[in-house]
Amino acid sequence: MTAGEAGAAPRGRTHDALLKDIEADLRSGRIKLGDRLPGERALAEAYGISRASVREAIRVLDAMGVLRRSVGSGPTSGAIVISDPSVGLSSALRLHVASSRLPVADIVETRILLETWSARAAAARDVSDEDLVQAAGLLHAMDNTGIDRATFHELDARFHVALSSLAGNAVVATMMESLSGSIVGYVKGAMGAMEDWPEVLAVLRAQHHGIFGAVRARDGDLAARLLEEHIEWFHQQAKAATGGAVPDPNGSAGSLPAG
Template sequence: MKSTARNSPQPARAYETVLTTIEADLRSGKLKIGDQLPGERSLAETHGISRASVRDAIRILDAMGMVRTSTGSGPNSGAVVISDPAVGLSATLRLHVASRQLSVADIVESRILLETWAAESADLDSDPERSAEVLRRTAELLEAMDVPGLDREEFHDLDSQFHVLLSSLAGNAVIEAMMESLRLSISDYVSESVASDAAWQKIAKVLRAQHHGIHQAVAAGNGPAAARLLREHIEWFYTESRQL
């Protein structure tokens, strides 16, 4: 006779009651971005659980990008509600990539789908002031990336900001967060794939030229061209880095 223990419902962990309550309070508007969560003792008493279980819940919320924790006293101490969805998504993706349950190739393909969609969906006229600001900031990032001898990690950071900002022109916050999380989830694998500084400098030269082409197409409102250049850019770097 087969045991049914594996298929039987698992008892809820104590910290899950805190997560459920916070989710409900966010949905109802009782909790808002910037609000401070009650202290450990108050949450423990309210939910009838230990303070250790409360700390588990806060750590999970922190890892999910839902709260920022700090010590001390005052309005910014303890756990303050924030919302940084890319943090939680990227952390989860990074672990699954590391476990080899998600391949870097699949992450790259997903990123291409998101970025090319965002490029084709960008509408510079829907909010001209914001569009002009995004294009100004991305132009500044290009200038920073063009500095000779720029440190590789600095380049990757500027590169990430450039792509995320351009994707924001599509006006879809979910796509923007997902795209950033996909980039962050493989950032270490990308930086480690290029072994030598000499090889990196050759690659960086091409990346700079590609970035400028993408930026020009976006600024001109040519979504199809920007999408094509983005696909070529991402595929080229992934292929090139795998060969080194």
């Protein structure tokens, strides 16, 4: 039985207690995806904590991607249960990458492990042409001759996530999206520092088409090899462009080693 079922709880409960209670209610099915939580006052009374603690818990759950807060009043206000795990994971990883606790090189290596596994798993599942529509659309968009670097990077990240999702593993897909988000600033900064961007862009496009062709041909081993070569190649280009420093996405490079 959760605190919501038990009524008022002992004094001194904090937002951590509410987080545990909401977790229990999600597990039991009392709270489900798409549900809108009651207002602050109702939550404070139901869970036996202060309204300030309720606000803090809602902020934490919003940052974790469990809830989406909406402002205003009336039937459309309040927090809705959405459960987007990549949001919280990506934010946490990005901060730890920024602190140099998680080296970019280790993020890159983990991406290789996940993406090569996904390529082989997707081939084993014998994905259909219909499953490839999203990746094909992103590939086509990246071929736009007038595309800018920021847009290309966004499409590139989505392309890799789309390919990884073909493995049919929700945890791997979430981890891929989170890893991609964790180094978004690093990649954007590196792209901005590349003086030979047109040449780099041509290679990236060719690599993407080769990877997609292998995936479409259900050749998991070839797709895995091409993915590894592609990811490692770009990482080396990024290091060369920034002198091994962690670049600022606004154009300057920091002094911390990228790994």
